[in-house]
Amino acid sequence: MNKDLIIPTHVGIIVDGNGRWAQNKNLSRSEGHRAGFYRLKEICIYAKEMGIKYLSLYVFSTENFKREKKEVDYLMNLFVKLYNDEFLDLIANGIKVIFSGRREPLPKKVLSAMDKMEEASKNNTEAVVNFCINYGGQSEILDMTKKIVQQVVDGKIKTDDITLETLRENLYQNLPPLDYVIRTSGELRLSNFMLYQASYAEFYFPKTYFPDFTKNDFYDAIVEFNKRNRRFGGNAS
Numbered sequence: 213m214n215k216d217l218i219i220p221t222h223v224g225i226i227v228d229g230n231g232r233w234a235q236n237k238n239l240s241r242s243e244g245h246r247a248g249f250y251r252l253k254e255i256c257i258y259a260k261e262m263g264i265k266y267l268s269l270y271v272f273s274t275e276n277f278k279r280e281k282k283e284v285d286y287l288m289n290l291f292v293k294l295y296n297d298e299f300l301d302l303i304a305n306g307i308k309v310i311f312s313g314r315r316e317p318l319p320k321k322v323l324s325a326m327d328k329m330e331e332a333s334k335n336n337t338e339a340v341v342n343f344c345i346n347y348g349g350q351s352e353i354l355d356m357t358k359k360i361v362q363q364v365v366d367g368k369i370k371t372d373d374i375t376l377e378t379l380r381e382n383l384y385q386n387l388p389p390l391d392y393v394i395r396t397s398g399e400l401r402l403s404n405f406m407l408y409q410a411s412y413a414e415f416y417f418p419k420t421y422f423p424d425f426t427k428n429d430f431y432d433a434i435v436e437f438n439k440r441n442r443r444f445g446g447n448a449s
């Protein structure tokens with residue numbers, strides 16, 4: 213690994229293209245999801261080894277509940293299996309696992325696997341992996357607003373004391389802003405991913421479908437990040 217690379221603090225991945233990957237191979241969409249999510253574990257461990265402290269993974273949007281029942285059921289069962297089994301390797305690698313999104317209407321078995329994962333990894337400090345599951349960026353902003361309004365109503369804070377830090381503390385997780393967002397499969401949109409956190413992120417849209425997105429591809433993505441000139445509204449250097 214190149215020691216001179218600038219490593220972003222918080223990277224987001226919009227995991228996309230599982231379905232098309234499967235279709236191209238005459239496989240079922242379920243097989244695409246299986247291949248994609250097994251690939252994801254590799255990327256999590258590799259990102260930690262690269263020194264990335266925060267990784268947010270968009271694995272199921274609130275809107276994905278609109279898909280056929282068969283596909284949603286498959287994904288829910290896959291999440292149970294991953295969180296109870298395959299993803300335990302993340303914990304063994306010192307990764308703290310957290311979740312962002314609404315709990316309702318996730319099935320109980322998924323919630324309990326998520327809770328177990330969170331509890332078992334809560335003292336890990338090497339890196340944080342934040343799974344965005346039943347997640348929507350607009351809903352997150354709405355839920356944050358409700359929490360803050362309630363604190364004002366309860367007299368815990370004054371309206372004038374609300375700062376950007378207050379907003380951050382009341383999102384699903386209190387994480388640093390996203391530096392870099394990678395979306396596989398060639399789609400050029402956010403699809404409701406971390407709208408607030410992505411305000412100054414750099415974006416990268418490789419055409420690769422996620423099940424084919426290797427550690428090398430992830431490394432190339434970080435090399436690409438190093439070519440960007442981030443200005444945050446200041447002067448070009």
Ligand code: IPE
Nearest residue numbers: 227228229230231232271272
């Ligand atoms: C991403 O792959 C995984 C989830 C959204 C759960 P897709 O299922 O969206 O794959 P495509 O976009 O249909 O190829």
Ligand code: IPE
Nearest residue numbers: 226227228270271272273403
């Ligand atoms: C976005 O992918 C959601 C996740 C990756 C979990 P989709 O495949 O659902 O997004 P659209 O429908 O193409 O915008």
Ligand code: MG
Nearest residue numbers: 228229230231
């Ligand atoms: Mg998709």
